Amino acid sequence: MRKRHIWLIAAIAWAAAIFIATHLPSSTGGNTQVLIEKLFGLSSGQAALVNVAFRKLVHLGAFGLLAVLLFNSFEKSRFLLAWVITTVYAATDEIHQSFVPDRTASVWDVVLDSLGALIALGMIKLLNQRSYKKS
Numbered sequence: 001m002r003k004r005h006i007w008l009i010a011a012i013a014w015a016a017a018i019f020i021a022t023h024l025p026s027s028t029g030g031n032t033q034v035l036i037e038k039l040f041g042l043s044s045g046q047a048a049l050v051n052v053a054f055r056k057l058v059h060l061g062a063f064g065l066l067a068v069l070l071f072n073s074f075e076k077s078r079f080l081l082a083w084v085i086t087t088v089y090a091a092t093d094e095i096h097q098s099f100v101p102d103r104t105a106s107v108w109d110v111v112l113d114s115l116g117a118l119i120a121l122g123m124i125k126l127l128n129q130r131s132y133k134k135s
Contacts, residue, residue: 004073007072008070014069059112067117067120068124
């Protein structure tokens, strides 16, 4: 099996993991806030701030990783394909969330997911340029 196929399988598996996680009632903002309150002994207001930051970082990281896995799956137009597919998947995941009880869909989360993909892909581009200059 070619390396690119393994990357694609990993990307599909990660997309499935995102789908499953966003479908779970335990992954709602209210549930994660209660968990943060209990774990760190924070007040409701403090936990709410940490919860928002944590959830937005998860968006950036989860979709950044998806973009990296997709990037490594392609040979041509890698950057553009990885970013577009990640962004489209983010949009479909938000639509999916609109059908899950206690979850809501947000255009801003799609923007954040797309930004996470751009950041991750930009880091790849910078690292590739650095290694190219060294050799």
